[in-house]
Amino acid sequence: MLAIIDCNNCYASCEEIFEPKLKGKPIIVLTNNDGQAIAKNQLAKSLDIDYAVPFHQLKPTLDKFGVVALSSNYTLYGDISARIMRMLHSFNPDMEVYSIDEAFLNFDSFKHFDLVEYTKEIRRSILQGIGMPVSIGLANTKTLCKVANRYVKKHCRDVGVFAIDTEDKRLELLKLTPIKDIWGIGSKLSARLNKLGVQTAYELSLIKPDWARRNLTIVGERMIRELNGQRCIDLEYLPKRKDIIASQKSFGKYTDNHQYMQQALATYTSRCAEKLRKQNSVCGQVQVIVQTNAWNFKEKQYFNSITCKLDIPTSHTPTLIKFAIKGLKAIYKEGFVYKRVGIMLMDLRDRSDGTQNLFVQEDRPRNDKLMKVIDKLNKLNGTNSLRFGTMGYKSEEWKMKQNHLTRCYTTRLTDLIKIN
Incomplete structure (x- = not known):
């Protein structure tokens, strides 16, 4: 069994950890130079704020609904991510750091563990020790883990953990998952499959692998096999070297x-x-x-x-x-x-x-x-x-605009929280 641990609204949640006054408020995090919204918390998502609209055009809407806009604090986000990954490693060193807010864990050797309860304990520890809420999806393949994780965020965020550990659960979730929400399917491929009458992950899983290889390349074939519970994508324990x-x-x-x-x-x-x-x-x-x-x-x-x-x-x-x-x-x-x-x-x-x-x-x-x-x-x-x-020693004339930047609470001595 594999698991994916995914931070909920990572950037916004990092900001909430050190600013209790942000709790219960809609938050958006801005791109470089405070250009556009790059991330939102759950309350901001409910306001349907468009990612593509420049911040200065959004400001009247944000003021109307009391939305807090913050500049991207990548130093803070990177450090919180590193702390989470170290904690995950202490629970299971057999892991792949997939992105700044996601990691895959391999539980194949945990034969006698109740994995749902064990991952719930991981979730509680991260929330208590770091303050970051996470969602966890369990399944036999990476692609199904992603499906399970999406279900957690949509339908059982409070529980935070869902396992596709039976055939009935697998079929049910595949039927509930639109084709566009499958890991690895972009908008162009989604539109192409829709034209072929494939609307859900379940319908995609019924396609014969041979046809997929000819028409969707080897990547499409692996995706279909993964949806059917056959593991084709292994964990990558070492980060890939960048070509550029x-x-x-x-x-x-x-x-x-x-x-x-x-x-x-x-x-x-x-x-x-x-x-x-x-x-x-x-x-x-x-x-x-x-x-x-x-x-x-x-x-x-x-x-x-x-x-x-x-x-x-x-x-x-x-x-x-x-x-x-x-x-x-x-x-x-x-x-x-x-x-x-x-x-x-x-x-x-x-x-x-x-x-x-x-x-x-x-x-x-x-x-x-x-x-x-x-x-x-x-x-x-x-x-x-x-x-x-x-x-040079002064960058005011060219440095990135960050008018709404919070402190680097965990990496800069002058930014440590002071308790009076």
Whole structure:
């Protein structure tokens, strides 16, 4: 038996943990630069707030219903997620961290356990120890776990746990699940299946696997087999290495200042390099992009990108910043107001890659030691506590707009809750 543990309204729930006054109020969490709603709690969902509408247009509606709007606090969300995953690991180390708010657990070895009661205890522990409400779906396959988890959130949120442990339950839930709500089915595939008369998960499960392989690829065949209780998708215990690492945030204030853009680009590159080292990779190419605001029809528009090939594949931050800035200088044009600058690390390889250059030498052992020290200090003291000069020390002119940001209660000493 497998289980999926899914945090309920993760971002909004993280905010409620440290702000009791938010309890009982509709909450939305905004995207980067406070652009649009990215997440809502249950009360906000009942108001049918459109995700696509810009925040400034939503404000009259939010004020009318007393909706609390908050900027995305990714530092807080990431730390709460890490705490939850550590707690889950203590209950069952046979797990896959699927996303920031989801994890799969494999209970095949728990032969003599009452898994419903055991997972209820997991749920109680997470709620009591961290404050995060979770929903848990149990089934024999990942796809059925997702079906069970959806049922929990729709019909038995207070109980929080549901197990598809009989054939009758499996058939009943498949009949209740629209095709669009099946894990792995997007809007295009859903529309295509609807045209074929397939409206529910149950009807999809009746399709012959051979037909699915020919018409829906191997992914569709696996999905159908999983819906019928045949496990085809194993747990992934190690996170997949990314083929591309990128950062291209919009500026809080649009700018035409080359120096500010250079500082932003160096900062984004440094963060990407840290992620690169974390997955034990090196980078062979960097791509830099610049873009104006395409929605401002009164201003001149400009979009461009350039790809720079590195002399030697590396994860050395100063080298990556050097090539990124070189690319920015090549495509930057005066007379435009820029919305964003971005960096993309490409041609990623394992750090054991031995590619050399006859004309360029790199002391990789020395650079690796230096980067290891810098990463450790920044982990202990906070992101960018130790930084490179090209990143600058003031980011007010370009940093992401977060006018409704809450404190980093768990990762910053100055933000700890004080009890008087």
